Amino acid sequence: MAERRTVAVIGAGALGLVTIKNLLEEGFDVTGFERNAYVGGLWQYTEDDKTSVLQSTIVNVSKERGCFTDLPFQEGVRTHPTAAEVQQYLLQYVKHFNLASRIQLNTSIKNVTYSDEHQKWAVHIEGSDPIFFDKVVMATGINTVASIPNVKNIDLFEGRCIHSRFFKRPEEFEGRKVLVVGFGNTAADTATQLVGNASKIYLSHRHGGVILPRKQNNQSIDHGLNYRKQTISDTLWYYAPGVAEYIFNTFLAKMQNKSFTIRPEWGLSPAPSMKQSIPIISDVLVDGFEKGDIESVAGLEKVTGPNQVELSDGTKLDVDTIIYCTGYKIDYSLLEPKYDPTTRTTQKWSEAHGSNGKPLPRLYRNVFSLEKPESLAFMGTVAFPSPAFQTYDIASMALAQIWKGNSNLPGRHEMIDDVDAHHEWVCGMAKDGSVYPGIVKGGEWMRWANDAAGTGINENLGYRWKGWVFWLRNRSLCQMIMGGIYSPHVFRLFEGKRKRWEGARKAIEKVNRDNGLYGLVKDKNN
Structure with missing residues (x-):
């Protein structure tokens, strides 16, 4: 310029x-x-x-x-x-x-x-x-x-009513009966942080969800998604979205059930399709349900008194605090x-x-x-x-x-x-x-x-001629990229329009080696 x-x-x-x-x-x-x-x-x-x-x-x-x-x-x-x-x-x-x-x-x-x-x-x-x-x-x-839902008769409520952006110190809710509204990662974090402080914790939601731990088999769950799997998934979503949706939802449900025992009374099923939702990531939410520290309840319908709410299934609860985890x-x-x-x-x-x-x-x-x-x-x-x-x-x-x-x-x-x-x-x-x-x-x-x-990803990874050349010249690196951890550094690996990072290859190798995924095949020209 x-x-x-x-x-x-x-x-x-x-x-x-x-x-x-x-x-x-x-x-x-x-x-x-x-x-x-x-x-x-x-x-x-x-x-x-x-x-x-x-x-x-x-x-x-x-x-x-x-x-x-x-x-x-x-x-x-x-x-x-x-x-x-x-x-x-x-x-x-x-x-x-x-x-x-x-x-x-x-x-x-x-x-x-x-x-x-x-x-x-x-x-x-x-x-x-x-x-x-x-x-x-x-x-x-x-x-x-803050996005706050319109709740019928909310003016009748005399307790504390806040959005999650104002939730900073769980100890401020010592001894209180809290209704947490929402069923995403913020709601899960808020409810679990209240354990040991609030006297009663209700997690109110209108739909189900999938809950996954951060790790499975001693490995971060996001390490299991490599570039090859992502490419296959993207292809399926493009050509056969219905098939992709079924496979994806089934796979996540199996991951959940491998880590947790989900009880029907918690109302987690049916879960919304993962095409428009994301799993809740929490290591302790299911444990909170299991121990009774957190009670999973239906969606908030209306306020029926100074310290009482009614849920969508007709249940009435006595609460003195409502925390909206309803996004922005x-x-x-x-x-x-x-x-x-x-x-x-x-x-x-x-x-x-x-x-x-x-x-x-x-x-x-x-x-x-x-x-x-x-x-x-x-x-x-x-x-x-x-x-x-x-x-x-x-x-x-x-x-x-x-x-x-x-x-x-x-x-x-x-x-x-x-x-x-x-x-x-x-x-x-x-x-x-x-x-x-x-x-x-x-x-x-x-x-x-x-x-x-201009990352070079579309040209150098796949079945175009540049992809074959890269594979022939850098087999172990290609193996790590395709089957190892889907490292962000791959977007700086190839020559292209944007600036290339000289340290990308070493960073990709290191992250796979540190996590036990380092390929044994060595490049001929290394």
Whole structure:
């Protein structure tokens, strides 16, 4: 680029940090803005009125799969890191890639508007004149505005009623009778953290679910999903989605039943299809049910008294605390309305039972603005069964290559048609049950992102001629990639549009060797 384009990245949590780094790497002049006094977003525990992890949070994804593509976790970190260890990793990331000078902390942004006069984006900061940028990435994340269901007669309730974002210290609920509403990972963590503090814990849910441990056979469960299995799965989902859905659901149910004995009275069956849901990852929730520390109950229907609720099956419970673990709403209100992708939610989505009152953003590939794709993008609205750090590393690599001009977007009408078709698919699932608004078809999205980012994955792994050449020249490495741990470092291994990491091969070998999956066959040319 003859002239360095300026980019504002709004938010310096994990999404913002990797976006800043990948844009800088491609020559953009990037400034990150963060309202907090620290980077890392929700990974930094705080008792302030902000979304954050708990002090006791343990990550569900292994460190081997949950890192960025070109920086492993430090030595000595356990397979499933604590939240504090993840925050330290993010600080290490900032230091390793020299990002600190590019980030303005303690900066509160009033709004972001587009100036027709300057043909640039104006970032309006509290107490300062606007700063103009060629491009903007909204990386504020999705965990900011609490989504709270409408409960009949809630005004009658005289107990404490909070959203999970305000749940910080389990000991504050000593001796209380608590109803935890929801059935995802947050609900599981909240209920299990209350054990030993609350006198009674009810876990209220309208649907079933699959519960998996973090480890099985002394191995992290996500180590069992290798590149070969993922490719086969993606192919099945593309050509025979019904068959893929049946196989996937059956496989996860078997994994659950291998680790736990599930009792019918807990109401976990039938579980929603994994095509639109994810398993609960918990080592202690089933034990809590078994011991009676946590009681699994039907969904919350209404409040019937100052300290009484009625469930969907007619059961009445005496409780003095309700904690909503019902997720968050995507909020891009910093943008002027015509550029906010959540302001055009369709009636079909709004009326769908599974939308849960949350907006469905209209974005190409869940990343690019339809109004200003050449200068406005979003990080945080892509969801499928994949480690988040890896997903957004690849997403921001793709963004950088497209904005740099090395990869192209389709025409506006084609992008609109693509978004319309995607929304039809999402709305179709929302008729049957809850759907996360950022959901995408994982295999399809990854093929697009790898092509746009230029990772070389699509060409070098598989049955194209480059794939055969790679296999012939690097058999043990190919064996590790295809059958070993699905390491994020593979996305930096091959030559391509994005910057290659020279340490990728050693990192892939190390992670497989450390976990007993190192191939015995040696390359002829090593």
